[in-house]
Amino acid sequence: xxxxxxxxxxxxxxxxxxxxxxxxxxxxxxxxxxxxxxxxxxxxxxxxxxxxxxxxxxxxxxxxxxxxxxxxxxxxxxxxxxxxxxxxxxxxxxxxxxxxxxxxxxxxxxxxxxxxxxxxxxxxxxxxxxxxxxxxxxxxxxxxxxxxxxxxxxxxxxxxxxxxxxxxxxxxxxxxxxxxxxxxxxxxxxxxxxxxxxxxxxxxxxxxxxxxxxxxxxxxxxxxxxxxxxxxxxxxxxxxxxxxxxxxxxxxxxxxxxxxxxxxxxxxxxxxxxxxxxxxxxxxxxxxxxxxxxxxxxxxxxxxxxxxxxxxxxxxxxxxxxxxxxxxxxxxxxxxxxxxxxxxxxxxxxx
Amino acid sequence: xxxxxxxxxxxxxxxxxxxxxxxxxxxxxxxxxxxxxxxxxxxxxxxxxxxxxxxxxxxxxxxxxxxxxxxxxxxxxxxxxxxxxxxxxxxxxxxxxxxxxxxxxxxxxxx
Ligand code: SF4
Ligand code: SF4
Numbered sequence: 001x002x003x004x005x006x007x008x009x010x011x012x013x014x015x016x017x018x019x020x021x022x023x024x025x026x027x028x029x030x031x032x033x034x035x036x037x038x039x040x041x042x043x044x045x046x047x048x049x050x051x052x053x054x055x056x057x058x059x060x061x062x063x064x065x066x067x068x069x070x071x072x073x074x075x076x077x078x079x080x081x082x083x084x085x086x087x088x089x090x091x092x093x094x095x096x097x098x099x100x101x102x103x104x105x106x107x108x109x110x111x112x113x114x115x116x117x118x119x120x121x122x123x124x125x126x127x128x129x130x131x132x133x134x135x136x137x138x139x140x141x142x143x144x145x146x147x148x149x150x151x152x153x154x155x156x157x158x159x160x161x162x163x164x165x166x167x168x169x170x171x172x173x174x175x176x177x178x179x180x181x182x183x184x185x186x187x188x189x190x191x192x193x194x195x196x197x198x199x200x201x202x203x204x205x206x207x208x209x210x211x212x213x214x215x216x217x218x219x220x221x222x223x224x225x226x227x228x229x230x231x232x233x234x235x236x237x238x239x240x241x242x243x244x245x246x247x248x249x250x251x252x253x254x255x256x257x258x259x260x261x262x263x264x265x266x267x268x269x270x271x272x273x274x275x276x277x278x279x280x281x282x283x284x285x286x287x288x289x290x291x292x293x294x295x296x297x298x299x300x301x302x303x304x305x306x307x308x309x310x311x312x313x314x315x316x317x318x319x320x321x322x323x324x325x326x327x328x329x330x331x332x333x334x335x336x337x338x339x340x341x342x343x344x345x346x347x348x349x350x351x
Numbered sequence: 352x353x354x355x356x357x358x359x360x361x362x363x364x365x366x367x368x369x370x371x372x373x374x375x376x377x378x379x380x381x382x383x384x385x386x387x388x389x390x391x392x393x394x395x396x397x398x399x400x401x402x403x404x405x406x407x408x409x410x411x412x413x414x415x416x417x418x419x420x421x422x423x424x425x426x427x428x429x430x431x432x433x434x435x436x437x438x439x440x441x442x443x444x445x446x447x448x449x450x451x452x453x454x455x456x457x458x459x460x461x462x
Contacts (some may be wrong), residue, residue, distance in 0.1 A: 170428065214419055216394065217425030
């Protein structure tokens, strides 16, 4: 089945309020599950407060060359939202003001933003980690994008890419026909210029997320497995594997609903609630900026359109770290995805 | 007669077997837990073995449980199907190798 964005289909789930309603009360099981805030309370973490802003995450837009089945962004070639130059300028100011240690660029396919290179050049400086979240296939799409790995290298970017599995069947099932072969080609290109190779300092990380309604495997053991198999099959090397749990929103929520897995998946997340993972959720040290400048506690809350609670600093033009550090993080039932098992964040397991 | 054979919901009640006899149940579950811990074999390898055995004993509960466990331990569909083929090969081979016994007997009885 060809996947298209919920937005282009005019699907009921394109409304985030409908997504939250479903998660909270669609079935008797969902309506009677413990609430996330209640569980945080039992762990002494309610209300959930930030520990600071270590990671400045920017979603450059929802435009993407792919339309993966599980995409929580509902990204695709038909999405036109891209961060404006004005908001990019505001971001630069904020990054300099807090002297952000890590800037995390995501999307969509962040490389497709026309100002991507300009922006990276503006913010890059020694000691600052800039992460680009690449879907890999974009890097072999045409000559323009084939030149990007060299640009990444020149700017010393950390490249973190999605690869749901070290085989074609699982990868293509989740991300579309041909994805695996193109991802391998892109990884080999990155390896060739030094990414993932020992001693180069050019970090290449992979992101695993389950292709279905189940939780990710143990991160260290899966990393060993990925390393052995990618090396054996293609001679590919990389630094770290991050395991990420799929959060029950957007197109992944659609999949859970259509496949009749939603009740059981939510039960599974709730049963796997881990207080240590709750203490380490990424919203505590991250701020997420949307294409339109609105600030969110994380990329998931961005997709659910629930902005930060601090009314005085809710847009990047009004960015104020002190105000933001005082805020209460806005939570809901989808948050159980971050606290299940070993925990899940953009940097993988949290425990 | 009630429709009680193989209700998927019964899998979740596995622990209830302790209601009728707690001591042996406890021993079994402790043992079971230790068996599946990561050891010389990884948790993933053990899940795949369990999946293959589940197909040999044809237990629908175990098939459900170890399909999910295999995925959650990071196995993929192809690996899982290969494991089922291993079960199938041993199972089929076990029948076939007895053909030698049949041949022995037939040869003895024949002229
Ligand atoms: S998961 Fe990533 S690559 Fe796939 S559609 Fe979404 S943004 Fe694009
Ligand atoms: S979904 Fe966002 S707000 Fe909720 S726990 Fe995860 S990172 Fe925090």
